[in-house]
Amino acid sequence: MNKRVVVTGMGAVTPLGNDVESTWNSALQSKSGIDLITLLDTEKHSVKIAGEVKDFSLNEDVLSLRDQSRYDRFILLALKAVDEAMTNSKLKVNENIPAHQLGAILGVGMGGFKTIEDTKVTAYEKGVRRISPFFIPAMIPNMSTGLASIVWGFTGVNYSISSACASSCHAMSAAFQEISSGRSKAMITGGCESTLADLALGGFTNMKALSKRNDEPQKASRPFDKDRTGFIMAEGAGVLILEELEHAKARGAEILAEVSGFGFSSDAHHITAPHPEGAGAILSMKSALKNSNLDAEQIDYINAHGTSTPLGDRGETKAIKNVFGEHAYKLKVSSTKSMTGHMLGGAGGVESIFCVKALQNQIIPPTINLENPDEDCDLDYTPNVPVKTKVEYAMNNSFGFGGTNATLIFKKF
Numbered sequence: 001m002n003k004r005v006v007v008t009g010m011g012a013v014t015p016l017g018n019d020v021e022s023t024w025n026s027a028l029q030s031k032s033g034i035d036l037i038t039l040l041d042t043e044k045h046s047v048k049i050a051g052e053v054k055d056f057s058l059n060e061d062v063l064s065l066r067d068q069s070r071y072d073r074f075i076l077l078a079l080k081a082v083d084e085a086m087t088n089s090k091l092k093v094n095e096n097i098p099a100h101q102l103g104a105i106l107g108v109g110m111g112g113f114k115t116i117e118d119t120k121v122t123a124y125e126k127g128v129r130r131i132s133p134f135f136i137p138a139m140i141p142n143m144s145t146g147l148a149s150i151v152w153g154f155t156g157v158n159y160s161i162s163s164a165c166a167s168s169c170h171a172m173s174a175a176f177q178e179i180s181s182g183r184s185k186a187m188i189t190g191g192c193e194s195t196l197a198d199l200a201l202g203g204f205t206n207m208k209a210l211s212k213r214n215d216e217p218q219k220a221s222r223p224f225d226k227d228r229t230g231f232i233m234a235e236g237a238g239v240l241i242l243e244e245l246e247h248a249k250a251r252g253a254e255i256l257a258e259v260s261g262f263g264f265s266s267d268a269h270h271i272t273a274p275h276p277e278g279a280g281a282i283l284s285m286k287s288a289l290k291n292s293n294l295d296a297e298q299i300d301y302i303n304a305h306g307t308s309t310p311l312g313d314r315g316e317t318k319a320i321k322n323v324f325g326e327h328a329y330k331l332k333v334s335s336t337k338s339m340t341g342h343m344l345g346g347a348g349g350v351e352s353i354f355c356v357k358a359l360q361n362q363i364i365p366p367t368i369n370l371e372n373p374d375e376d377c378d379l380d381y382t383p384n385v386p387v388k389t390k391v392e393y394a395m396n397n398s399f400g401f402g403g404t405n406a407t408l409i410f411k412k413f
Helices: 022-030 073-089 113-126 134-138 141-151 166-180 198-206 245-250 279-291 308-331 344-361
Strands: 003-012 103-108 156-160 186-193 236-244 257-266 301-303 330-335 393-400 402-413
Touching: 003 022, 003 073, 003 166, 003 245, 003 344, 022 344, 073 103, 073 141, 073 236, 073 344, 103 141, 103 166, 103 344, 113 134, 113 198, 134 141, 134 198, 141 156, 141 186, 141 257, 156 166, 166 257, 166 279, 166 344, 166 393, 166 402, 186 344, 198 236, 236 245, 236 344, 257 279, 257 344, 279 308, 279 402, 301 344, 308 393, 344 393, 344 402
Parallel strands: 103 156, 103 186, 301 330, 301 393
Antiparallel strands: 003 236, 003 257, 186 236, 257 402, 393 402
């Protein structure tokens, strides 16, 4: 018999705030975290805006300043979120749980882009002998979980998943299976990303994927709006502590929500463009409903992938209407990327936290900048202001390049 899986801790560092509560409160105030880029010189770039984490610092009790200087920013963002989630959950190795029954699976879409870029410059200008011995561990995706295992002393599962913008949701689904199968009692999961570097910004720009609304950064991310022109790169991390229900109860943990199930699919269509009819998204959502033993009419809220791209928003809307029929017009949908920007591999972790907070507070976070709706995007996207309503089940969609799709469903506990 499969074990029930619940959420007992959360941690976030985003363009809206450096913890869960500040991120959530900023969303309820319909704030945008998008602004001019400060982490790199954009003089030669036509895109000059992004969702940066502001005033970031990592507690030296987690990692010394000397050690922090050795690792790429995405790893430090991950450790910050893990620290908050572990503190929030009150889960302690060898006190609440044996070390081998706690593990970590985090999603990382691209890894240490900035470290790779900077090291290439060093090698070119000063020679390969000047490459740091910390270069490899500084940039590999699984060092986010590797360092977490060292810092918190767990000896269970320890790896990362890379599936573009679906990385976090795939990671959380894998963590869910670890617990539901009985192999682990608790898992650190979610995802992280920080790729604000010349190569990444230039690459996405030349794909024509990014908005160039540099004169109005806070209005640039506008999912489902007729005037949307592309997504906004962002960085951040969202981490959840998933735990076996009876184990959580036995130690007196606060249970924030339950994970009902997950679904996966592939578009099998194009390396970057989504299927125009949302075929892969349809399969992913249907798979999640079946895995959760739910009828479509039971879903109250969808945190949409909603990146603010013309094709993506339209295709996801078609997919929702296909899966939910008339109920599609009754449920609430929103894209919190309108406020955070697109955190790529870290997006699903943060957006799952938004789902849990919506279930806890019975409030739907908004889609801001939805001023002139696309005629083909005709659902209730919770435009511009949050809405208080009954939420029993919340769905999170994450879709990535290569046509990879993942869906998670959370239940109010």
